[in-house]
Amino acid sequence: MATYFENLVTARDKLAQVLAEEMTRVAVLTAAGHPPPTTYSVGGRSVDWNGWRAGVVDQLDKMNDLIVKTGADGGLVDEFVRVY
Numbered sequence: 001m002a003t004y005f006e007n008l009v010t011a012r013d014k015l016a017q018v019l020a021e022e023m024t025r026v027a028v029l030t031a032a033g034h035p036p037p038t039t040y041s042v043g044g045r046s047v048d049w050n051g052w053r054a055g056v057v058d059q060l061d062k063m064n065d066l067i068v069k070t071g072a073d074g075g076l077v078d079e080f081v082r083v084y
Contacts, residue, residue: 005070012063019056 002010026049029036038049 005067008063008067008070012060012067015056015063016060019053019060022053 026036036049040047040049
C-alpha cells in the first residue's frame with residue numbers, strides 16, 4: 001500500500017500534468033491565432049480560466065509544502081497521529 005507521502009506526490013504530479021496540458025492547449029490555440037477566451041459560459045455556468053489556473057497553482061504550492069514537511073519518512077503523518 002502506498003504511503004501518505006507517495007500518495008501526495010502522485011496527486012501533485014497528476015495535478016501538475018493537468019495544468020501543463022491545459023497550458024499547452026492554450027499556447028497551441030494562441031499560436032494558431034485562436035486564443036481561447038479567459039472567461040466564458042458552459043451550460044449556464046461561468047468559467048474563469050485565469051481563476052482556475054491560479055487555483056491550481058495555489059493547490060500545487062500547498063501540496064509541495066506538505067511534501068516538504070512530510071518527507072519520505074512520513075514525519076508529518078506521525079505529527080498528525082500524535083496531535084489527534
